[in-house]
Amino acid sequence: MAYHSFLLEPISCHAWNKDRTQIALCPNNHDVHIYKKNGASWNKIHVLKEHNGQVTGIGWAPESNRIVTCGTDRNAYVWTLKADVWKPTLVILRINRAARCVQWSPKENKFAVGSGSRLISICYFEQENDWWVCKHIKKPIRSTILSLDWHPNNVLLAAGSSDFKCRIFSAYIKEVEEKPAPTPWGSKMPFGEVMFESSGTSGWVHGVTFSASGNRVAWASHDSTVAVAEGGKTPVITALCSETLPLLCVMFITENSLVAAGHDCYPVLFVYDAAKRTISFGGKLDVPKQSAQRGMTARERFQNLDKKATTETKEIVLESLHKNSISEISILEGGKTKCAKFCTTGMDGGMVIWDVKTLESAMKDLKIV
């Protein structure tokens, strides 16, 4: 598990390029830094300066090699690489609050921006005017959109919002694509249609993810729960109340397993059993260094008892690799069907690349189905 500390500032968001040699990240300011992998170290090769506010979301389209960034200045820019320089194109989102998250669609002909204006902007390129146009999805969103994820069919979009709901919308744009085939979430998909709305969990929905097939959606919400919904005539929702602090990001790594991470600073595995309709806690995915267990003197023991009313010998030191909350997970290899490597970045300015095979062998009873 390679831990690399980029800077001391939190990493607001990150995105990888297609061959995973370059990473674009925002060090909690108005710029985007692009680092290139050089053996074991990372060199900063580009700085993208255009935003007037903190950059809150970065998306790097693997095939077309375009970067989309959105920020608190209510703008989004699409960057294209021309002669080793990234050139921005402004996209007018028509929002009056900060943009919070952005995601390229699987076919890379559209992207979605979630914002504090209680709407999602779906932007697509109009050839005649050589301009990015955006359409809004407003109803029935009541608060900020915190996270987005596209369905593999390029039309459905899952959105997690701070109005305590995870919804699946249709983002079908007739100008750029054909009518989609029916899915378990519904067959009629006009633009802006709500195909699914979650219930049963409360708390802001921080992270949403579709499974590789698109038949399942999982979300992590602020009341320390993780829930999975299976599409169908009546969607089946299963939720697990976890004993940890709230999770901020969640990602399917196989059709049945989810990796989630959040304020507890280590990724956690959950396994979803469709037959039994349960989610179970799979294990804590962290390999902490074994600190030497020194014995306690009698004096220390009494001091502890006096000050903290506890006789435990554990020291209050964070043993995980990340030293602060993890805010984003991205898949590096293997896709969502059989992820082999994933990456986490957090508020400690560090990035960790996790290797699934190494984790499986390190933790004996870890089972990734």
Place this chain on the structure above:
Amino acid sequence: MRLAHRVKLIIEISATVLPLTPPGTGNLMDALQAVLKNPPINTKNQNVKERAEALVLKVLSSFKSSDIEKAVQSLDKNDVDLLMKYIYKGFERPSDNNSAFLLQWHEKALSAGGVGSIVRVLTARKTV
């Protein structure tokens, strides 16, 4: 739940709890289960909520310190969350005789439910 029904439920539960005033022990585990059933979450009537809270605190205070852990183990996940909600409601009005036992209950409930149960107390829209 309708107000009349809810008040009737509270009277029923009081009937099981009142015989528990010391020195009689009665069946404390059953009382705990009974008092955590059907919490007044959806009602807007403050009176009902206060009566329910008083009842729960009464049951919690009649437990011996050594029995608390066993009692918490006998509850399922949702009940532990509900117990945490009542404990925090009890913290809101500290008095000389309730802080000590509430803190003991809190410690045991925390080891059963983890910090997640406290987060759920803080994020719950409908409180007990």
